[in-house]
Amino acid sequence: MGSWMDIKTLRTFITVAKLKNFSAAARELHTVQPTVSRHVSELENELGVKLFQRTTHQVELTKAGEALLPEALNIIANDQRVKSLVGQTTEQGECQINIGYLATACSFFLPHLLSSFMASNPNIQTNLFEMTADEQYQALTEHKIDIAFSRRQPKLDGKQFMVEKIYFDRLMAILPLNHPLAERKTLTLSELRNERFILFRPNEWTEMYEHILLLCQENGFSPNINCHPDNMRHLVTSVSSGLGISIAPKCIKFIAQDNCVCVPIDEVNLVLPLYMYYKREGLAPQLSELVKACLNKAPDIQVMLQS
Template sequence: MEIRTLKTFVTVANLKGFTAAARALNTVQPAVSRQISELEQELGVSLFWRSTREVRITAAGEALLREATEILAHEERTRHLVRQTGEGRLGRLRIGFISSAVQPFLPGLVREFSTCFPQVQVSLYEMTAAEQHKALEAGQIDIALSRALPLTASDYFESVELYTDHLVAFLPEGHALASEPEIELFAMSPHPFVLFQREGAPDLFDQVVSACLRAGFSPQTVVQPNSMQAVLTAVGSGLGVTLAPACIRHLNTVGCVSRAVIDVSETIPLQLHFRGDRIEAATRAFVTLLRNRSKDIRKDMELRDCPGGGLAHRARCDQYTE
C-alpha cells in the first residue's frame, strides 16, 4: 500500500464519494476509481459498497480507515520532524568550551540560539583544549570553543577565529612585584611558578615556557593544577606566580592581582572548531550565529582586557575608545 493510495482512500471515505474526492485531490474521477480498485485487489476485500445513488464504506473499509488515518498522521509528523531537523530546529548541539575564555559571551549566545531554536537540546561541556580536540575527533561534541588546533589535526576540521588573547602575570596580593602596573618577565625569575598542566593545553604551556626562556630563565614550577581556576587559587594562596591568558581574570581571582608584562608578545587565539565533513544543521546554525557575532565578541573581549594592559595591548584597545 502506497501513501498516495491511502490518501485517496481516506478522502473517498470521508467525502463519501468518488467525484467529490477527485475534486478535493485535484484529479479526475476515473483515476480515483482505479486507485481504489487496485487497493481492493491488493487486499482481497471490498472497501466500499457502490450504487448509482451512494457510496458506503464496508466493515473492512472501516478497519482500514482507522489504520490509514493513523498512518497518514504519523507520515505527516515524520515529514515535519525530518524537515525541522534538517533546518536545525530539532536535534541536539553539544558544545565543548574553555570556561575562562568564553564566560563573558557564551551564556548570551546560547540564550540567543535557544530562543531561535527552542527544540534543539543544547549541552555544554567544560573541557581543556586537548580534551576538546579528542572529543571533536570522536564525534562526542559538535562545537569546540578552544585554542588553535595542533598541526597534526585532520583536514576536515574547520575553524573560525573569535578573538586574540595575550599573556599577563598573576601574582599573590602584596607580592613584591605587585607595586608596579607593568613588569618585565625576568623580574619573575626568582619566584616559584604555578603552571597549568601541559597535557590539557600543550601549546599554551609551551608558549609560557618559551617566553621565559627568551627572557633568560627557566620557570621553577612548584604546582601544576589541571584547571585555570585552580591555578588562580594556588597563586592567591601564595604558592607562586604565573603567566596566563588575560581572560582568566573573569574567574574567581580572590587573593590575586594581574599585571601587564612588558616584554611578552605571545598571542593566544580563541577559536571555534567543527567538523566540516559531517556538519549537522543545528551545528551550522550555531556556527552562523557565532560568525555574525564574532566582531562584537572580539571588540568586547579586547575592551574587557584593556585595564592594566601592556603598552602594545593598550594601543590595540585605543581604536575602540577614540
C-alpha cells in the same frame, strides 16, 4: 554482521593502511601499539586472510587488504552519516546540538551567546560538555559533539573540519592582590626572576610552557616552578593563596574576581587564539545558524576580553 564490522577495529585498520606503521597508527589513535596489533589480528582472523605484509620498517597492504580498504572507508563514512542524521534529532523531534568547550576560555561569553541563541531558536536542545583539548579532539572525530571551542588542534583534518577564530588572547602575569607589583600597569619578565612559579604541566599546554621557559632563559634565569595546577580555578586559588605567581591567558581574569590581578609582561607576546571547530559537510541548518551567531558575536567577544 560479524564482529569484524566493529567500527573501532575498522578505524584501526584504515589508520595502519594510511600510515603503514603500527606505532604511528597507535599515536594517531591515542592508544598503544599492542591494541592496534590486536585489532588487526582480530580482523585477519575473522576474515581468514592476511591484510598486511609486515617488513622491517613498515607494513604494506596485501591484495586482500587493498580489497577491504575502500569497503572499510565506505562503512565508516556511512556510520558517521547515520550518527549525524540521528544526532540532529531528539525523540521529541527537536534538533540537538552538542558543544564541547574549555571552561575558563569560554566562561565569559558562552552563557550569554547560547541563551540569546536559544531564545531565538526554542526548538533546539543544546548540550554542553566541559572538555580538555584532547577530549574535544576525540569527541569531534567520533561525532559525539558538533562544535568544539578549543585552542589550536593541529591534528584535526582540515578537509573534514572547518575552523574559525573566535578571539585571540595574550599571556599575562597573574599576581596575588598583595604582591608588590600588583598595581603596576606593565612589568618586565626579569622582575619575576625570584618568584615561585605556578605553571601547567608541559604535556598539558606544550606551546605555552615552552614559550615561557624560553623567554625566562633569554632573560637570564630559569623559573622556580613551585607547583602544577590541574586547571585554571586551581591556578587562581594557588596564586591568591600566596603559593606563587603565574603566567596565563588573560581570560583567567573572569574567574579571578577580586582574588588576584592580571598584569601585562613587556617581553611576552605569544598570541593564543580560541577557535571554533565544526564539520565541513552535512551541517544541519540549525547548527549553521549557531555557527553564524558565534561569528557575528566574535568582535564583541574580543572587546570583552580587552576591556
